Amino acid sequence: MKFAVLVFPGSNCDVDCYKAVEETIGESVEYVWHTETDLSRFDCIIVPGGFSYGDYLRSGAIARFAPVMNALVKEAEAGKYILGICNGFQILLESGLLPGAMLRNQSLKFRCHSSNLVVENNQTPFTRDYAAKEVIDIPIAHGEGNYFCDEATLEELKANQQIVFTYETNPNGSLLDIAGICNREGNIVGMMPHPERAVNQILGSEDGKRMFTSILKTWREKHGAAVSS
Structure with a gap:
């Protein structure tokens, strides 16, 4: 399986993501x-x-127009697996690949600490190794993580089980405690917490590791490859 980690001017978690793939599941990964x-x-x-781009205008607003985004939209439409983390989630929202928008944290402060998430949907390619309603420890680090959408969009998210993660204790004012969502097809997930920072107990948690094992298992089953235990 081949992973790409996109790199924009101002990205600072690209190395973390690269290392999470390399050390957690040992698959091919490239910076792009x-x-x-x-x-x-x-x-x-x-x-x-x-x-990305210094978060000028608003988070993800400039990155949305980078050349690589046209290619990303094309692969998303083809069913490839897309994971947007923190600023990556904001970019996916700005590009329209996921619905909704991000507001400033309700406290108007940057929040950086461990957070307990509830797995609301364990049927996506990224969450199949979790139990439904399992509480996992995944850190956050953001100033604009207050998820918002209109009432009609919220009803669609609920009806289609697109709310993937919620906060056990809301750190930012996010609507319905939303920490992560997916598209209707389930191949695109965006989340504010950082699973790549929770892949080894030395970091304080290894609960993020199963996001990477989940996607690998899903891909291998889809392509008839052997799945290790």
């Missing part, structure tokens, strides 16, 4: 610069956290 126009060689594309 924001000027790339072809992502067809990859099976999973990670849009990492950070401060």
